[in-house]
Amino acid sequence: MTMPAHPKIPEQAFTLYDQFAHGRIDRRSFITGLGKLSVGALTTSIMLDALMPNYALAEQVSFNDPEIIASYQEFDSPKGHGKGRGYRVEPAKLDQPAPLVLVIHENRGLNPYIKDVARRFAKQGFIALAPDGLYPVGGYPGNDEKGKEMQRSMDQAKLANDFFAAAKSLKSDAKGNGKLGVIGFCYGGGIVNKIVTEAPDLPDAGVPFYGAAPDLDKVKDIQAPLMIQMGELDEWVNGMWPDYETALKTANKDYQAFIYSGARHGFHNDSTARYDKSNAELAWQRTISFFRQHLV
Incomplete structure (x- = not known):
């Protein structure tokens, strides 16, 4: 994927975007902050265009790719919102039961990037389910900013339980081999850490990408091997890592962690200027190999 050419975006702009994307500042503060960074040809408009998602650029696997079959699937969530729904993708040709992967979105619902990640897994021979946490409130609205507001307004305990229910549903998929991997990004990475600690019988492997650490008192309950993916410049998530790693080591858990230089x-996420192609591809290759090792 090739991102459009822009003047070099200052690091402070990425910091502002992360604060905005995670609800730590509002849109007005975000735009005002970008304005203070504007200089010469680097205008607020150019920075905003570079930072905000462009999903047309991010698609790697078409929804009508002949090698996959995609559909929407509901599942019961008695401890959550009662019902959930996800985007399910399987290989078009299944000669034997397939390994299973739950794909958990960021803090804005099931956007096109996450759906594409699910399709990428199907192209690699996995059955993938990407739940839409916003389904109980109408589903992903087609706009990340609105999706972020919707997700923030939800009962967070029920929302987390919807993802637990999705994991349980997928693990028993009739076409699956019963081995479940869980992967998530940002908010979804934090949910992966919750699943492996609070429902340790469900996952057979977990890959949290830059997700919040779990309750450290529950790390001892982890059963699944973990591959933990982080970016070097991610101060918020990385600030949690030393204590999380100490807990993993103390409990003698099976884990590996990668901190990607300059990421x-x-x-x-290949829909924004934060995307780091070489590191993203390396992290993806490692993820596929890890899931094949533990799920196939």
């Missing part, structure tokens, strides 16, 4: 929070 920011969200470096795998």
Whole structure:
């Protein structure tokens, strides 16, 4: 994927975007902050265009690719919102039961980037389910900013339980081999850490990308091997890592962690300027190999 050419975006702009994307500042403060960074040809408009998602650029696997079959699937969520729905993608040709991967979105619902990640897994021989946490309130609205507001307004305990329910549903998929991997990005990475600690019987492997650390008192309950992916410049998530790693080591858990040089929070998301192609591709290759090792 090739991002459009822009003057070099200052690091402070990426920091502002992360603060905005995670609800730590509002849109007015975000735009005002970009304005203070504007100089010469680097205008507020150019920075905003570079930082905000462009999903047309990010698609790697078409929804009508002949090698996959995509559909929407509902699942029961008795401890959550009662019902959930996800985007399910499987290989078009299944000669035997396939390994399973739950793909958990960021803090804005099931956007096109996450759906594309699910399709990428199907192209690699996995059955993938990407739940839309916003389904109980009408589903992903087609706009990340609105999706972020919707997700923030929800009952967070029920929302988390919807993802737990999705994991349980996928693990028993009739076409699956019963082995479940869980992967998530940003908010979704934090949910992966919750699933492996609070529902340790469900996942057979977990890959949190730049996700919040779990309750450290529950790390001892982890059963699944973990591959933890982080960007070097992600100060918020990385600030949690030393204590999380100590807990993993103390409990003698099976984990590996990678901190990608020069990468920011969200470096795998190829719809924004935070995308780091070389690091994202390396992290993806490692993820596929890790899931094949533990799920196939």
